[in-house]
Amino acid sequence: MSRMREEMKVVPRAAWVTAGCVYLGLVLILWFVAYRHEPGMGAWPEWLKVVFSAGVPLMMFLYVLFIGYVYGDARRRGMRHVMWTLLAILIPNAIGIILYFIVRYPLPRGCPKCGAAVSARFPFCPSCGTALAQTCPQCHRRLEPAWSHCAHCGASLQTANLRPPAPC
Ligand SMILES: [Zn+2]
Ligand SMILES: [Zn+2]
Incomplete structure (x- = not known):
């Protein structure tokens, strides 16, 4: 558990803030825009709306944190951290992040x-x-x-x- 906490410290504060904003923004968009004005989504049963608006923003929250982790971790390992952060953001389906974990240098x-x-x-x-x-x-x-x-x-x-x- 303390190992986990040590690793969390690698994520820069800006990534935590961004992840929090993304999470809140998505929840608000889902409840106040998508469910109200999107006819297909508005017709969903209540439980599906709740599950969807809990799961999808959480996934995006974790995604942003992982990008922040790549930034901080590549930096402490003496790798090109800006390049790796951009790859993590730009390569779709988290492949940039997975690639990073495969090739990263030892500590x-x-x-x-x-x-x-x-x-x-x-x-x-x-x-x-x-x-x-x-x-x-x-x-x-x-x-x-x-x-x-x-x-x-x-x-x-x-x-x-x-x-x-x-x-x-
Ligand atoms: Zn030699
Ligand atoms: Zn020395």
Whole structure:
């Protein structure tokens, strides 16, 4: 539950406000415009009106919150948050949002030496230069644990040449 609360904090306040306005606006439009002036919807039984006006605005409310989450989450992960927010809004049927959850980077780690937040993509801390992952002795790019040769430059990875793994 506290994990959930932590994640909710990622959603910017503007998204909460927008979601609230969208929710209220839809409820008002349904009850004061659609049900009164739209002959088809006006003929609906009362229970259907209540269910519809509870469900649809709630779905839109959650949709706006998810877009806000993409914005805040992409930002803290060091991704292009504006681009991802636009994709989440513009690609229909929430496909932009789903795509985001598939490709998002891991959360930044704290540097063990200086405490700076470092994107998981980088093998070195940008503040103090501490190695945070095993890197190639020749090209200094990040290595996967199973490699016997560097996939970036082809250098042979003798264990003696390797930097010690970063303390976690
Ligand atoms: Zn550091
Ligand atoms: Zn290399």
